[in-house]
Amino acid sequence: MDKNILSALKYINVAEVDRADWIQVGMALKEEGYPCSIWDDWSQRDPRYHPGECEKKWAGFSGTATPVKGGTIVQLAKERGWTPCAEGAMAWDDTIEYDGNDGFNGFSPPDAWNPVQDLIDYLSLLFDPADRVGYVTGDVWQGGEGKWLPSKGVYDRTAGELIASLKKHADDIGATVGDWKPEVGGWIRFNPLDGEGVKNENVTKYKYALVESDTLPIAEQDVFFRKLELPIAALVHSGGKSLHAIVRVDAADYEEYRKRVAFLYDFMENQGVPIDKQNRNPSRLSRMPGLTRNGNRQYLAATNIGRKSWTDWMDFVEGVTDELPPMTPLSAYKDNPPLLPEELIHGILRRGHKMLISGSSKAGKSFLLMELCVSIAEGIPWLGFTCRQGRVLYVNLEIDPASCITRFLKIYDALHLPINKSENIVIWNLRGHAVPLDQLVPKLVRRVRDQHLDAIVIDPIYKVITGDENNASEMGQFCNQFDKICTETGCSAIYCHHHSKGAQGNKRAMDRASGSGVFARDPDAQLDMIQLELTEDIKNNLRDGHATAWRLESSLREFENIEPVNFWFEYPIHRLDTNGNLGEMPAQGTLEAGRMKNSHAKTAEACAEEFRNAYQALNMDGNVTVSDMMGYLNVSDKTVYARLKKLDGEFILKKGRILRNDGASKDFE
Structure with a gap:
C-alpha cells in the first residue's frame, strides 16, 4: 500500500469531486488492497451518498490492462493543496508513533459536527425504539487516584x-441526557437493559x-x-x-456472548492488536x-x-486463520504454467510427493528402502529405475x-x-525414542530445515502409527502427517507398510496393504512387493539357496x-531378474501357485469322474x-459333501445313502 494514500x-x-473521480478513488483503493469500508466511509460525507x-x-x-493505482488519490489531493508528509499515511505494515497532539496523529474530527445528530444516529443504529438504554453523564465520582468514575446512571428510558x-432539543444535547463535567465526558451502554439495573x-x-x-495510536487502531x-x-x-468499536456479535444468550467475545479478543491479539x-x-459502558x-x-x-454481521465476519476470519492457500483462477496460469517438481525416481516419484512400499513380512522392505537411499545418494538406478x-x-x-x-x-x-x-545419507536412529507421528513431524521438520534434503524415509510406520489402522477417518488424519512433511520440507516422504493377513495373490496390488484403503489411496505412488511361487527346477538352480523371488507392481498418480x-532378494540386496526366469512364475496365493505347489491337484472334471467311478465300484447292493x-x-466327509454339490444334482443324499438322481427328488437331507 502507498504510505500516503490514507x-x-x-x-x-x-x-x-465529480462522479468519475469518485469511481477512480474506489478503484484505486481496491487496487491497493484496502477494504470497501474505507471508500464507503469517505463517501458518506457527500450529500449524494446512497447506502449500498x-x-x-x-x-x-x-x-484492467491499465489498473487505477493509489497515485490517483495522491494526485487528486495534491491538486487541492495537499503535501505528502515525511511519514505519510498508514500502510498495513507501518509503525505509528502517537505524538500526543489533539489531532490524534492524522485522525481528525469532522469540520462540521452535530452532537445531537451523532447521538440520534448511534441510538437508531444500535437500539430498537422500545429498548431501554443505560447511560451516565453528570452522576460521577472521583476515585482514590483522582480518576473520575461513572455510577449506575440512568437505565429506564427507551431509545425512542x-x-x-x-x-425536540436539537441544539442542546444536555436537555436530553443531562449536563456532564467538561473534564469527564459521558458514557452509554451499547446493549439494551430491562430497566431494573445495570x-x-x-x-x-x-x-x-x-x-x-x-x-x-488512534490512526493505527483505525487501520487495524x-x-x-x-x-x-x-x-x-x-x-x-x-x-471504541461497537462490534456486532449477535449472540443468542450470555453464554454464547461470552464465547464470541473471548474469540474476538483472542483473534485481535493474535493479529497483533492489544485489547482491553x-x-x-455485555453491560459495559x-x-x-x-x-x-x-x-x-x-x-x-x-x-x-x-x-455486515458476525457470521459474515467469521467467513473472513476463517480465511485469515485457516492458513489455507488462496483460490486462484486457471487463467492466472494460462501464460505461465507452474513447473512440475523434478522426478526423484524416474517415472515413479517426484520431489515433494509421497510414496508407499507395501509387502509381506520378511520381504526385505527395510533393505529395499536402504538400497533406495543409497541409489539417491549416489545417483544410481534402483530396481532399474x-x-x-x-x-x-x-x-x-x-x-x-x-x-x-552395518546394513548400509x-x-x-x-x-x-x-x-x-x-x-x-543422514541417519536418525530413534529406536526406543519413537513417538506418535503427529508429535514426531514437528520435531522432524524443525531439525531438517537447513539440511537441504530431497527425501525422507520413515521405516517402519507401525512404530509411529496413531489410531486404528482399519478406521478410514483416523488413518486419513495419520496420512495427513506425510503431507505436512512434504509441504513444510519440500522433500519426498517415503515409507513402508505390511500386507494384511492371508493370501494376497488374487488381490490388486493397491488392496494388499493392511488396514484401511486410505493407505492405498493416499500416496502419490504405491509400490507393492508380492512373493512368487517357484518351480522345483528353478529352486534347484538358485545361485543363493536362501533367495526369494518377488514381483513389484504399482499404483501411480503422476505417471502411467x-x-x-x-x-x-539375496541378502542383503534385491537383484533384478535379468534372465527372465521369473516372468512366468505366479504370485503366491493365486490358483496357479496352488496348482504348482500341489502337483496332485485334480481338475473339477477329474474329481467328478473319480466320484462316478467310486460310486460304480461301491454300488454292488444299491447301498452306498x-x-x-x-x-x-480317502477323503473327509466335507469333501464328499462338496463333490456331491459340485455334481449339480447328479447324485442325491437320502437317509444317509448316496443315490443316483432319477428325478424323483433333488433335495439333500
Whole structure:
C-alpha cells in the first residue's frame, strides 16, 4: 500500500469531486488492497451518498490492462493543496508513533459536527425504539487516584424516548441526557437493559461487544479495525487515546456472548492488536457520542464498516486463520504454467510427493528402502529405475543403531559400490525414542530445515502409527502427517507398510496393504512387493539357496503404471531378474501357485469322474453311504459333501445313502 494514500484521501472533500473521480478513488483503493469500508466511509460525507452503492460498484471493479493505482488519490489531493508528509499515511505494515497532539496523529474530527445528530444516529443504529438504554453523564465520582468514575446512571428510558427528546432539543444535547463535567465526558451502554439495573443479568439482548485498544495510536487502531474487517456498527472516538468499536456479535444468550467475545479478543491479539479485556461484559459502558471531554469531542467517527454481521465476519476470519492457500483462477496460469517438481525416481516419484512400499513380512522392505537411499545418494538406478542424485534422511525406528549402520555398509559392499557420496545419507536412529507421528513431524521438520534434503524415509510406520489402522477417518488424519512433511520440507516422504493377513495373490496390488484403503489411496505412488511361487527346477538352480523371488507392481498418480518388475532378494540386496526366469512364475496365493505347489491337484472334471467311478465300484447292493465313499476315495466327509454339490444334482443324499438322481427328488437331507 502507498504510505500516503490514507492521508491524501482525508484531504479530498468527496462533496467536491465529480462522479468519475469518485469511481477512480474506489478503484484505486481496491487496487491497493484496502477494504470497501474505507471508500464507503469517505463517501458518506457527500450529500449524494446512497447506502449500498459503494458495495455494488466495488464488486464490479476488476482487473484492467491499465489498473487505477493509489497515485490517483495522491494526485487528486495534491491538486487541492495537499503535501505528502515525511511519514505519510498508514500502510498495513507501518509503525505509528502517537505524538500526543489533539489531532490524534492524522485522525481528525469532522469540520462540521452535530452532537445531537451523532447521538440520534448511534441510538437508531444500535437500539430498537422500545429498548431501554443505560447511560451516565453528570452522576460521577472521583476515585482514590483522582480518576473520575461513572455510577449506575440512568437505565429506564427507551431509545425512542431519547431520540424524540433529542429531536425536540436539537441544539442542546444536555436537555436530553443531562449536563456532564467538561473534564469527564459521558458514557452509554451499547446493549439494551430491562430497566431494573445495570448488571449483566439486566441485559436483554446480547447484540454488541466493545473493542478498545488504548495502547496503539488512534490512526493505527483505525487501520487495524478496518483491515481486520470487524463487523462494526458504530466507531466512536473516545475523546481520549482510543476508538471504541461497537462490534456486532449477535449472540443468542450470555453464554454464547461470552464465547464470541473471548474469540474476538483472542483473534485481535493474535493479529497483533492489544485489547482491553476489561470490556468483555455485555453491560459495559462505552463513550457516548455527542459529548466533549477535556475539550475533545466524543464523536461518531464511522458507522456500518467492515463485515455486515458476525457470521459474515467469521467467513473472513476463517480465511485469515485457516492458513489455507488462496483460490486462484486457471487463467492466472494460462501464460505461465507452474513447473512440475523434478522426478526423484524416474517415472515413479517426484520431489515433494509421497510414496508407499507395501509387502509381506520378511520381504526385505527395510533393505529395499536402504538400497533406495543409497541409489539417491549416489545417483544410481534402483530396481532399474533412474534416481536423481540428492540427500536423503533415513529415520530408523526399528533396529538398533549399530545394526542399521552395518546394513548400509553391507549394501554398499554387496553392490560393489564405492562409498563416494555417503554424506548424502543422514541417519536418525530413534529406536526406543519413537513417538506418535503427529508429535514426531514437528520435531522432524524443525531439525531438517537447513539440511537441504530431497527425501525422507520413515521405516517402519507401525512404530509411529496413531489410531486404528482399519478406521478410514483416523488413518486419513495419520496420512495427513506425510503431507505436512512434504509441504513444510519440500522433500519426498517415503515409507513402508505390511500386507494384511492371508493370501494376497488374487488381490490388486493397491488392496494388499493392511488396514484401511486410505493407505492405498493416499500416496502419490504405491509400490507393492508380492512373493512368487517357484518351480522345483528353478529352486534347484538358485545361485543363493536362501533367495526369494518377488514381483513389484504399482499404483501411480503422476505417471502411467510400470510394467511389473521381477527380482530376487539375496541378502542383503534385491537383484533384478535379468534372465527372465521369473516372468512366468505366479504370485503366491493365486490358483496357479496352488496348482504348482500341489502337483496332485485334480481338475473339477477329474474329481467328478473319480466320484462316478467310486460310486460304480461301491454300488454292488444299491447301498452306498458317505462313510463308504470316504474310505474308498480317502477323503473327509466335507469333501464328499462338496463333490456331491459340485455334481449339480447328479447324485442325491437320502437317509444317509448316496443315490443316483432319477428325478424323483433333488433335495439333500
